[in-house]
Amino acid sequence: MARPCRSVLYIPGSRERALEKARDLACDAVIFDLEDAVAPDEKPAARGLLARVLRDADYGPRLRIVRINGLDTPWGQDDAVAMAAAIAGGAKIDAILVPKVNAPADLDAVAALVPGADLWAMMETCAGMLNAAAIAAHPRLTGMVMGTNDLAKELGSRFRPDRLGVQAGLGLCLLAARAHALTIVDGVYNAFKDEAGLRAECEQGRDMGFDGKTLVHPAQLQIANEVFAPSDSDLDLARRQIAAYDAVTAEGGGVAVVDGRIVENLHIVTARALLEKAAAIGALAN
Structure with missing residues (x-):
């Protein structure tokens, strides 16, 4: 079972x-951002600070992901080289997040600068959406992050609670990620004080199939962690489905039924995965 990524918090x-x-926040993963969250004149100092912190600080079970600047900027190559040196020097970095990935070649370029490190891809351009399947197949890629703000900007779409404008891109990336067994997390919800809006968007992302959500403020952590975790009723149903299916199988066949619905093997696969996810989440708290 992959490590939980219910809540993925951007930190400058x-x-x-x-x-x-x-180090003490209840997030499953941290994206240490050297790109959008850092002003141009602060980028060199931020690069050095982050390398030192990730070498010395303990972030416990949280995934540590560093978003570098694009290689088409004045800072991207230096970021990648610095993170490669930091990893070689003992810094704990689980993945390098590459911004604005348009095609597999963008990942190749970073992979050459950071040997051996897992890569994640920011999916935030129209070209990236159309090339999602090829990007997801990259041998060094282990995760995708939706950049819905940049995607909406490029599309010229308007904000709607149902996110109609970006749904095609969300779906393409989900299909690609699942086809290649990647982690994939949804884009940010900008209005960090709007708890109802955040919950609705988290629920939409969960129901679509995302593993979790990227967040811009610690105040958003509780809702994301709650929505993207299996509920008590989810777990109860999963256990009853498994028990009913196992009982029928032990008797030599037949049809298992729970709450008036037929239970097939595909439901058991989903039920067991849900229980494994709950156990993985529980392990984070211990």
């Missing part, structure tokens, strides 16, 4: 206090 790589605080 230039803010030492925020980097320290993230």
Whole structure:
């Protein structure tokens, strides 16, 4: 079972206090951001600070993901080289997040600069959506992050609670990620004080199939963790489905029925995966 990624919090790589605080936050993963969250004149210092922090600080079971600047910017290559050196020096970095991935060649370029490191891809351009299947097949890729703000900007779509404008892209990336057994997390919800709106968007993402959601503020953690975790009723149903199916199988065949619905092997696969996810989430708290 993959490590849970219900809540993936962006932290500016230039803010030492925020980097320290993230060690105690209830997030499953942290994206240490050297791109959008860091002003141009702060980028070199942020790069050095982050390399030092990830070498010395303990972030427990949280996934540690570093978003570098694009290689088409003045900072991207230096970011990649610095993170490669940091990893070689003992820094704990689980993946390098590559921004604005349009095609597999964008991942190839970063892979050459950071040997051996897992890569994640920011999926936030129209070209990226159309090439999602090829991107997901990259041998170093282990995760995808939806960049819905940039995608909406490129599309020229308007914000709607149902996210109609970006749904095609969300679906393409989900299909690609699942075809290649990748982690995939949904885009951010910008209005961090709007709890009802955040919950609705988390529920939509969960129902679509995302593993979790990227977040811009610690105040969003509780809702994301709750929505993307199996509920008590989900787990109860999963256990009853497994028990009914096992009982029928032990008797030599027949049809298992739970709550008036036929239970087939595909439902058992889903039920067992749900129980495994709950166990993995429980292990994070211990």
